[in-house]
Amino acid sequence: MALKLTLKPQERIVVNGCVMRNSSRRHVMVIETHGDIIRGHDLLEEGDAATPVAQVYFLIQTALTRADLRKKLVPAIQVKLAELVPVFGAERRGNVFEAANYVSASDYYKALRALRPLMKREQEIFAAAAQTPYLEAAE
Structure with a gap:
């Protein structure tokens, strides 16, 4: 097709x-x-890969765009994806497994697509954390 x-x-x-x-x-x-x-x-700049999901996204993106580095990157990608599994709840954990399966099948674009909802959720979490006045409570 x-x-x-x-x-x-x-x-x-x-x-x-x-x-x-x-x-x-x-x-x-x-x-x-x-x-x-x-x-x-859909490309992520290296400097924008500051969060755990964005870092994995960037590694997968690099595997997609640099065939010469795939053999080296895939094990690191799988380790980083495994580290994300306990971070997200059951409703989002499936995205991590889906991305890992696509990486194993060498379908890197679909792996990136599976991570996009996690990147959005991660941004929401960090934005909420930045607004939390936890430092004032400690004083």
Whole structure:
């Protein structure tokens, strides 16, 4: 089955490690064979990987975009995913297992997709923690 991408003006995509940028017009691209593809808006900058889920996301993203590093990264990714299992409740733990299964199957894009809800939840948790006046209570 072919993958049909509609690219916005100036949108970036990475195909098999090659970064491409669309021109100033909207275009449709059909990819007819398997390739490692990720859109620019799904990419996480290394400096933004400051939380546990974001760090795993970044490692998986690197495995997706850098085939030469996969053999080295996959064991580290699986360890990091295993560390996330006790952090989330039962309703979100399935996302971690799903991501681990996709990594084992070398389907890195689907692994990233499985982690996105966890990244959102993690951001919510850290935002709430930042607003908690726990330091004032200790004084």
